[in-house]
Amino acid sequence: xxxxxxxxxxxxxxxxxxxxxxxxxxxxxxxxxxxxxxxxxxxxxxxxxxxxxxxxxxxxxxxxxxxxxxxxxxxxxxxxxxxxxxxxxxxxxxxxxxxx
Amino acid sequence: xxxxxxxxxxxxxxxxxxxxxxxxxxxxxxxxxxxxxxxxxxxxxxxxxxxxxxxxxxxxxxxxxxxxxxxxxxxxxxxxxxxxxxxxxxxxxxxxxxxxxxxxxxxxxxxxxxxxxxxxxxxxxxxxxxxxxxxxxxxxxxxxxxxxxxxxxxxxxxxxxxxxxxxxxxxxxxxxxxxxxxxxxxxxxxxxxxxxxxxxxxxxxxxxxxxxxxxxxxxxxxxxxxxxxxxxxxxxxxxxxxxxxxxxxxxxxxxxxxxxxxxxxxxxxxxxxxxxxxxxxxxxxxxxxxxxxxxxxxxxxxxxxxxxxxxxxxxxxxxxxxxxxxxxxxxxxxxxxxxxxxxxxxxxxxxxxxxxxxxxxxxxxxxxxxxxxxxxxxxxxxxxxxxxxxxxxxxxx
Numbered sequence: 394x395x396x397x398x399x400x401x402x403x404x405x406x407x408x409x410x411x412x413x414x415x416x417x418x419x420x421x422x423x424x425x426x427x428x429x430x431x432x433x434x435x436x437x438x439x440x441x442x443x444x445x446x447x448x449x450x451x452x453x454x455x456x457x458x459x460x461x462x463x464x465x466x467x468x469x470x471x472x473x474x475x476x477x478x479x480x481x482x483x484x485x486x487x488x489x490x491x492x493x
Numbered sequence: 494x495x496x497x498x499x500x501x502x503x504x505x506x507x508x509x510x511x512x513x514x515x516x517x518x519x520x521x522x523x524x525x526x527x528x529x530x531x532x533x534x535x536x537x538x539x540x541x542x543x544x545x546x547x548x549x550x551x552x553x554x555x556x557x558x559x560x561x562x563x564x565x566x567x568x569x570x571x572x573x574x575x576x577x578x579x580x581x582x583x584x585x586x587x588x589x590x591x592x593x594x595x596x597x598x599x600x601x602x603x604x605x606x607x608x609x610x611x612x613x614x615x616x617x618x619x620x621x622x623x624x625x626x627x628x629x630x631x632x633x634x635x636x637x638x639x640x641x642x643x644x645x646x647x648x649x650x651x652x653x654x655x656x657x658x659x660x661x662x663x664x665x666x667x668x669x670x671x672x673x674x675x676x677x678x679x680x681x682x683x684x685x686x687x688x689x690x691x692x693x694x695x696x697x698x699x700x701x702x703x704x705x706x707x708x709x710x711x712x713x714x715x716x717x718x719x720x721x722x723x724x725x726x727x728x729x730x731x732x733x734x735x736x737x738x739x740x741x742x743x744x745x746x747x748x749x750x751x752x753x754x755x756x757x758x759x760x761x762x763x764x765x766x767x768x769x770x771x772x773x774x775x776x777x778x779x780x781x782x783x784x785x786x787x788x789x790x791x792x793x794x795x796x797x798x799x800x801x802x803x804x805x806x807x808x809x810x811x812x813x814x815x816x817x818x819x820x821x822x823x824x825x826x827x828x829x830x831x832x833x834x835x836x837x838x839x840x841x842x843x844x845x846x847x848x849x850x851x852x853x854x855x856x857x858x859x860x861x862x863x864x865x866x867x868x869x870x871x872x873x874x875x876x877x878x879x880x881x882x883x884x885x886x887x888x889x890x
Binding site: 445446447448449450451471472473474475476477 | 524525529536
């Protein structure tokens with residue numbers, strides 16, 4: 394009860410499906426529409442759930458993942474492969490930002 | 494990654510450059526249209542990427558929609574290579590022939606190697622194997638190893654074990670030779686020691702049996718020196734395999750003749766002919782025959798690569814033509830020839846003897862020169878001679 398009160402106090406966090414997943418303690422990646430990013434050091438990032446490229450430069454790559462916009466910044470960046478819902482970003486990744 | 498790159502190369506791909514317009518929109522449209530685009534780089538507004546041959550046909554639509562101008566930078570891969578040489582039928586035919594050659598030749602026996610033999614020559618084993626069908630030029634799969642092993646061992650009694658191994662294009666035949674036991678001395682039958690030639694005994698050592706002669710005794714060929722029968726104190730006799738060392742001073746005479754003139758053959762002409770061998774096929778197939786008045790010699794050479802004999806070689810046929818002439822020697826030459834012949838005889842005759850003295854003289858004859866040498870030498874003249882015994886009445890035979 395204390396936990397739900399605290400949650401209510403913190404305000405509404407996430408959608409209904411997100412809350413159900415939280416309650417059932419399911420892994421986050423089973424939720425529909427959740428972006429899955431896999432990093433191999435700072436050289437390679439596999440972005441599952443990519444819906445398009447918003448900005449593309451050798452220093453910045455901005456990807457649309459639906460609810461979030463993922464921004465990779467660094468140097469010598471390139472998209473190794475791009476398909477309908479997956480992108481492979483290679484290069485020297487320095488920062489990853491998420492914006493709504 | 495290498496495998497992916499190899500497949501891309503095999504299927505062919507186009508490296509393109511796109512500039513102007515909106516690169517991001519272009520990439521998104523490509524992804525949405527299912528056009529495979531990879532290795533996309535964007536530098537100073539110029540987009541470089543790779544796409545498949547089929548994908549490049551469809552890349553123009555997204556390019557037009559995004560306002561980009563696309564141009565081919567490079568075409569890479571097998572389809573472009575083949576397209577470039579499509580009019581060269583010879584190249585294609587060559588490729589086909591090469592592929593066919595490799596596929597056929599890899600299934601054939603190139604060489605037959607024999608290992609492990611010491612006294613039995615390679616040629617003897619190879620000849621038997623050839624009779625059983627194991628030779629260069631046959632299909633490797635047709636070699637029935639166990640059957641060949643069994644039959645070859647029957648045909649080669651000097652071999653104890655034989656194994657036929659087919660390793661790619663080489664047939665390796667491993668053999669082990671039969672080891673025969675040493676012949677045992679005949680200790681069962683009694684022997685005497687007799688003189689093998691006339692002489693005067695200088696050394697006499699009887700190890701077994703009883704010496705019947707003494708040092709200084711003169712012996713003739715066949716005389717008994719050590720007897721293989723001894724008498725016991727009780728009157729009975731014992732038979733032995735007589736053993737001993739008998740060295741005698743012997744006199745020997747050797748003659749060597751040198752003819753004044755002899756018929757010799759002089760080489761007048763040499764002819765060479767080559768026969769090419771490819772996988773046991775001879776080109777030309779007709780076997781070379783010796784021409785009248787000529788001697789034919791053949792030598793076979795094989796091409797070796799990396800220590801392995803290839804099934805390609807040649808036979809060099811050498812025909813030697815001779816002319817019969819008569820050569821006459823001067824007196825000095827006759828002397829030299831006679832002495833040389835005498836020396837050759839001496840070294841052969843007295844190999845196991847000690848020459849004590851010798852005299853040599855040259856006699857001139859009408860048809861040549863003769864060297865006559867007389868030797869006094871110390872030689873082992875003991876010779877074993879078996880004898881049989883009739884036990885019933887004790888009569889020696």
